Amino acid sequence: MWREISSDEQVDIRVDGHRVRAYSFGKGPGTVLCLNGGPGLPCDYLREAHSCLIDHGYRVVAFDQLGTGASDRPDDASLWTIGRYVAETETVRRELGLGKVHLLGHSWGGWLAIDYALTHPENLASLILADTVADIPHLVSELERLRAALGSETVAMMQKHEAEGTLDHPEYMAAITLLNYRHVCRLPEWPAPVRRSLDDWNMGPYVTMQGPNEFLYTGNLKDWNRVPDLPKIKAPVLIVNGEHDELTPACALRMKTAMPEAEVGIIRNSSHMPFYENPEDYYRVLVDFLSRHGAGT
Template sequence: MSVTEGTVPLRGHRTWYRVVGARRPTGQVPLLVVNGGPGCAHDYLDDLAALPEETGRPVVFYDQIGCGRSDHPDDPSLWTLETFVAELAAVRETLGLDPVHLLGHSWGGQLALEHALARPRGLMSLVLASPVASAPAYQAETRRLKESLPTGVREVLDRHEAAGTTGDPEYQEAALAFYGRFLCRLEPWPPHLVRSFTGMNRDVYETLWGGVEWNLTGSLADWDVTARLGELDLPVLVTSGRHDVATPALVGAVVAALPRATWTLFENSSHMASAEEPERYRRAVGTFLADVEAAESGARAAA
């Protein structure tokens, strides 16, 4: 399987990318993958790198600026939503991804939504994986999930949050109880997931999102595009896990607001369905993308 790597220029810095699978003029439309975080490398989504071998479809990954193999500039002014939306557009332009399918997971789904709402040329479909369309609604759900943790765990979390000692190892260990239930239920976590999260750029995460999932203090704390989802008149596959931090209630509201959305719920997954149920996940995505292209081809033939 062919693999091509390179960089895309972005405001004097470099964004690293990897293309898995050969791109052919008459082949299947590439899938561009936008990972979550903010502040993580793409590695935890590497199960999707098997799609080209299974379906013949090229898949493009990139590490967002400040993360992974991309440049890590010491410039806090870069950590804005606008920077990362512009980066997504720059990756598309530099690699000639027109047409393209776009898959955004979690925070990457926020970037995918912002990109799609700008009505870019050549966007054939969206895959929104465990999406967030409203930060306030997300915070309300994550606080509810936190309250479902065992009493002893909650007491540790609450005590350190009140004291401002969330860097304490006791707090970090207690927070793992939340992540082990609602982020990834595999035990142990697979190496590619561990790589992404142990290498997280905390400055990016805390500037945009905040200290923990149930206490959003970053610049995106009020971000909400729910009222605009009806503008997205293109095929959308929404995926999420039964035990997801992006809960079925939260995701169901997103699906209801999208004019042309279908929803696949992974019963044995939390937030990382592509890693927790990788074969089924790739099958769902691959089938959706093939159906979108078949419908597009049929519409052209009938015109």
């Protein structure tokens, strides 16, 4: 089960003139390389949720993506592209000498993991797509369905504020808060690593790439769709989603349809963070998959 563990090593890596901070746990023969969501979030919430895989014989590596956490935070919007983050991920893997990795991407980190898998397939032992999607336009349609459950008047109110640009209005923020507690994390108190990441969110990459909040996509990834390319991924794939996830089980099914050999685990009584909301079921699915596809115990 997850717990906060001190990293065995912290390494600063130079990526195109910028400094990126990586964290390493354990010494196992197989490595799980974690790509966290956001964009713009420090890796705390995903790092702390998966460092416990050292108990199963894995080395676990996470890093603060450029612009986040202990990494450099340049003020240059041209840096916030998925292609640059793919190159950054490869630099981290290569500089740490990780060899083939079990690449675990959560949320935005899953989009990054998919593009990495298509660019560097030779470096994957397996691919874990956690609470993520391969088709942003399809996701947008799913988010509209989740918003509709708030009622037509609330949806109309949200659309009014989105049209007028008044996204900081209290009634709009109240609707977003409700959606977050339904579909991002359903725990009455969010875990400390989640709060740390959220409190240190760099909204520059987030707004540039995604949009102003979890339920409105206006950034440079709004048309991103890799479903036609998914059959090119030959590594073993695990797709895992929360039952009430904002990145819905329908999004998982869309990926599964394109990759018939992929395994799918839908974690009951959870939303976007099943590793905190229902860790027992989440880790059982994850560890079982890893045990069949790579080094560990």
